[in-house]
Amino acid sequence: MVNGFGPGTAADGPAPGDHRAEPIRVLVVDDHELFRRGLEIVLAHEPDILVVGEAGDGSEAVEKAADLLPDIVLMDVRMPRRGGIEACTAIKEVAPSARIIMLTISDEEADLYEAIKAGATGYLLKEISTDEVTAAIRAVADGQSQISPSMAVKLLTEFKAMVQRTGEEQRLVPAPRLTARELEVLKLVATGRNNREIARDLYISENTVKNHVRNILEKLQLHSRMEAVVYAVREKILDLEGG
Template sequence: MASGNPPAAPGHGHPVSEPVRVVVVDDQELFRRGLTMLLGIEQGIEVVGEASNGADGVALVVSSAPDVVLLDVRMPKQSGIEACVAIKEAVPTTKIIMLTMSDDEADLYEAVKSGASGYLLKDSSIEEVAQGIRVVADGQSLISPSMAAKLIDEFKTMSKPERSAGPALKLTERELEVLRLVARGLSNRDVASQLAISENTVKNHVRNILEKLQLHSRMEAVMYAVRAKLVDLD
């Protein structure tokens, strides 16, 4: 049930006049319809479609090319994690937020590995969800506070000396600086302030880092930085 609006041009930012185009995928009809209705009255957000399972969600995202898709983790036909992988392969410009009841760190970890840019629990307020959509559409990452600690704990268990530091040699000194700061949880604005460069320059550095390391999201970049011993989370 996507609207007739044409898909946004890939790779282009949104002028203030253009809303963030969103697809909602959840098998619980009441929750899905309620979320769609509430997001519909949020300024700067336009819900362009909804689906009740992962398979239909992937098809809808491919046909409508939204800026952001909200995915439940556990759904019939195709799980949210499987849908996440399929969406990142088919429409890599679409950002993904997992919106779920699952506070299982294994689901969180798999979502991050699969290319999700955000992970929010369903007890989040509509304001938190709307802000999450805006943040992720802007190229940043977002995790529910209660899940962030679990992700950090997961990172700390990555003690195997994987030889993943090699590709980091492709990064410039400035890109390594940016990666270390991103891995510590700093926003683009905070990184820009700390390095005395523009926020747009930070965005360009982050994009180059992801391309060089063949990663999908800032959260994957954090995982990479921890594995490569580029940052100490203790």
């Protein structure tokens, strides 16, 4: 099952029967043609998702993203000519509004971490079900982050290691550009809570949570909630050891 890493999970996103003004435009990127075709067939059955193009490597993905301006890019990590992580950075430049989900067999911590730093909003392993893929697309299109559970554990482990490597005691302290409430929200994001849980814990509405997260990303000039957590740990804003 795919977990939401940040203020929302796939369960919080619109159900397949919900109506969107426009379908979610998806670009599929993978160097295996049979995998691309299979994914396109699956997504073709979803009325709110439209595959607008495909690419076989990172270089082609960047070109297609610039031309098609998709909402979501589903992209493998390891591909010939240009890998997915390198392409991720380039896609964010030519299609800033596109949200990128890495869909890969790689469970390497280094790939996960580099993908997040490159601006990926999701990191899913190909072992997940097709239903989970479509749910993740909807969730990410709604501004949430998605990550396979086994990878989420590795990510939090890496965050804690970052804290330990500093050799200093960390505390949740006000950062110059974030309010006290935004810091509270960011810490809850780092623990994996979704919108509903954050709203419940802080006694505020889910819409207020979304507004806080949007403000956090804008202030820190970051692409995703996962990036925000990495930033917060690196800048000694969060104490993940203290819970």
